[in-house]
Amino acid sequence: MVLGTPLFYECHFVRTATDRLVYRFRFRVPDRKSFCCGNQCSDCVLLRPKG
Numbered sequence: 001m002v003l004g005t006p007l008f009y010e011c012h013f014v015r016t017a018t019d020r021l022v023y024r025f026r027f028r029v030p031d032r033k034s035f036c037c038g039n040q041c042s043d044c045v046l047l048r049p050k051g
Helices: none
Strands: 008-017 020-028
Antiparallel strands (some): 008 020
């Protein structure tokens, strides 16, 4: 991970187990590319303005 990258979380109810509630948490980063794959994509991070 890169310092300063925003994280998002999702919380979903899964089931009730005996005397407990079970939830699923997922921590996610934005769906935007964060690296250069070398395929000369139009949304390459190397072409993105700095800032």
